[in-house]
Amino acid sequence: MNSPADPPPAPDGSQRPPGRPVTRRLTVAQALVEFLAHQYTERDGRRHRLIGACWGIFGHGNVAGLGQALLETGRQRMPYLQGRNEQAMVHAATGYARQRNRLSTHAVTTSIGPGATNLVTGAAQATINRLPVLLLPGDTFATRPADPVLQQLETAHSGDVSVNDALRPVSRWFDRISRPEALVPALLQAMRVLTDPVETGAVTLALPQDVQAEAYDWPEELFTDRVWTVRRAAPDPAALADAVRVVRSAARPLIVAGGGVHHSEAEDALRALVEATGIPVAATQAGKGALRHDHPGDVGAVGHTGTAVADDLARSADLVIGVGTRYSDFTTASNTLFADPAVRFVNLNVASFDAHKMSALPLVADARAGLEALGAALEQAGGYRVDDGYEAEYRAGKERWEREVDRAYAAGDEDARPTQAQVLGALDAVVGEEDVVVNAAGSLPGDLHRLWRARSPRQYHLEYGYSCMGYEIPGAIGVRLAAPDRPVWALVGDGTYLMMPTEIVTAVQENVNIKLVLLQNHGYASIGGLSEATGAERFGTAYRFRDADGGYTGDPLPVDLAANAASLGMEVLRADSVRQLRAALAKARASERPTCVYVETGAAGAPSGALRAQAWWDVPVAETATRPAAVRARAEYDREAAARRRHL
Structure with missing residues (x-):
């Protein structure tokens, strides 16, 4: 046992001077990762790890800083997940956070430059939905050894602006760590915001690449377990x-x-x-x-x-x-x-x-x-x-409404192509209360909101605060990582799929067993319907060849999205009818690997019954126009807008 006159050695083997606190010499990146490994939340007496893993794509702005730190810290202390698109990594982190009731989340690291700016959409989605995610983008040199360096944004009015400043308006907390000493207060503020149910959202700590690699003597107490209690505020x-x-x-x-x-x-x-x-x-x-x-x-x-x-x-x-x-x-x-x-x-x-x-x-x-x-x-x-x-x-x-849903789900001809509502009906017949259905954009959110019969609190996972196309696949990965025993379905239209299919590779690599239902309807069905309703005549919303007049009304494009999903490593099941769809969904649910069910939906007429909008949505229509469709739409808009009121 060491006596006061014989101080214990520091963790790196050096002796601590008498009366001096124990310190540990680490780089800024190493200290950050070590700190994150010791953060917890607690609510109702149950403790949760705050940062469950760190997603990353490495470039010159973080490979020798956070990349080296994650390698040295080790997977057991801070698991690392390899992403394919920076925006998608944020989506996966927020999907994880939502499934964990905001008590846990993931961190995301990127290089400076395009990697960092790719975070902006994901950060907006997290902040708008009040979901915590920690963003750790690399930044340009704090010491400015050369000016400009690769990927530096030059402005004539300021020398301290980088592309990371684009993250300020979509972050609930933003700081740039220009000196090692600044890391400690920045980390404490970041954790405060991430764990505050009122303030939470995207938190950004921009990390200049030279500062990431700089060593500093950190107080040992920085690396002890810290619990952030999420209290239940009572009403006045x-x-x-x-x-x-x-x-x-x-x-x-x-x-x-x-x-x-x-x-x-x-x-x-x-x-x-x-x-x-x-x-x-x-x-x-x-x-x-x-x-x-x-x-x-x-x-x-x-x-x-x-x-x-x-x-x-x-x-x-x-x-x-x-x-x-x-x-x-x-x-x-x-x-x-x-x-x-x-x-x-x-x-x-x-x-x-x-x-x-x-x-x-x-x-x-x-x-x-x-x-x-x-x-x-x-x-x-x-x-x-x-x-x-x-x-x-x-x-x-x-x-009465349940009977409308039954009619929408019913398939008169089992050998015909299913409508989108019949796809949901087939899925409804396959899932159990433990399944999770993930969606975000297109025409599916409206049909799901009206028709889906939620069997449990976490079965219905719709990102509709930002309705971000491309969320579904990475979001489903995050949900599955948070709930590995629950079957997770990503419902995706072809327009959304083409935005961001890249994380299929991540699901395959990590064997994150998500189920993808890919609906081919040849374009932006939701915006096409909205365009028609507002007098824009579905302009620019179909995935088709141009016709003789130059419009997109020719034959459908010969795009094989099922082949694309297969090329990225997924098992793919094609369904050409309602009967085949039911069998494919059941097989996908039983599969032990990431599986895609591909189905082309049949043509649907004007929405009716349970598929018809029951209330208005304000999308401004041209006040003056010559085409009859726009003139009619404006008259309808004026009629509906007259009912708008402010609740005072």
Whole structure:
């Protein structure tokens, strides 16, 4: 045992001078990786590793810094994942973070230059969706040994700007580590933001390549385990009392469940409140699955992509209780949905910014803590339950909608090409409650929001805050890494697939067993429909050859996306009919390797029934035009826009 006169050796073997703290000599990159390996979150007494792995693509801006540091630290302490596209690596990290309820995430490192700027789209997607991800782009030299160096952005007005500054507006925290000493406070701030449910999003630490490789004597306590407690904020008692009075005076209340229900694991608390009060629940894209689809209180999706029953209830609601929602324009139907002249709002949200939206009575609290408190306070005040007639009304509406979904899913001819809705119906028949369905863009989000029957809280994974084309495949990889025992499906249209198929190679390399359902419909189906509705006549939205007049209305392009997926290493199953599709989906689910089911969807006419939009969405139409389609679309736009209101 060492005595005070005989100080213990430092970890690198050197002697510590008497009275001096223990230090460890590491490069900035080595210290950063070692620090990240010791960070944890804790909520409800359960501890989680904060940074589960680091994605990376190496170039001259990080290969000798973070690349060397990850190699030296070792896979056991900081797992490394090799990506193919920098944007996709961020998508995978955020998919992982969402599946882990924001209690864990991944880091992403890139070189300076194109690698760093490729992060911007992924960073925007993470921040808009309030999902934590740590970005570690290389940067140009802090010491400026030559000017300019390769990939340096020169500006005539500033000498300290690099391309990484493009990440500032899409990051919740940004810092540039120009000296080793600056790393410690920057790391602490970065962890604070990543673990704060109000502040979280993309966090960027720009790392000049020379500073990454510079050695420094770090205090040993920097590398001890650090736990960031994610506390459940309780509602203010006075605000809670006000909310109870408002709820008890409501005749037609409606709960709008957003992503905050899932992030705070508040599903049981929501179900208990619904069963005690009879208040129905409509879900946003992020909130779908907050109640099981077969719960009597679940009325499905709300907003522009909502169900008929949910949107009808929203139009007549005298009280809307928003739980963990930020009220996007799709949810509010561009402020035309909540039409009762006397409608009031109570917003339960951990973020004051969101709680005050819609001129609501703000209940600033964690979703689970707030729902539990509201339920208890209602009971103490004598209880509350909606009128039997209101409950019977929405249950009957739910039954009518389920029949519409059954019709959309049904296939009259098993040997015909399936419609997109029939693809979802076939998948619905194959999956179990443990499966996860991932999607982000195109026409699929609308069909999924209206039609999908979510069986569990984490089955429905739609990235619709940014609706980023290309998210699905890397996002599914992140989900599967976070939940390795759950079958994970990436649903992708051909337009989205062509944006970013590269991470198929990553899935194959790492044997991340995702299932890809690839729908070939020859173009941007969603934007094509929107274009037609707004008088733009589907201009520039089809994947076809040019015709004699120069438009894209010729034959479909001879593109074989199934062959492309196979060339990247996936097992591919082709399905030419509904019957073949059912068999292929079942085989894919049973497969032990990444598998793609490729299907060309049949032509569909004008949307009807469950596929028709139940509420408006504001997409401005040309105010003056000569083509009849645009003139008609503008007249319809003016009619719909007249119903828009501000809730004051």
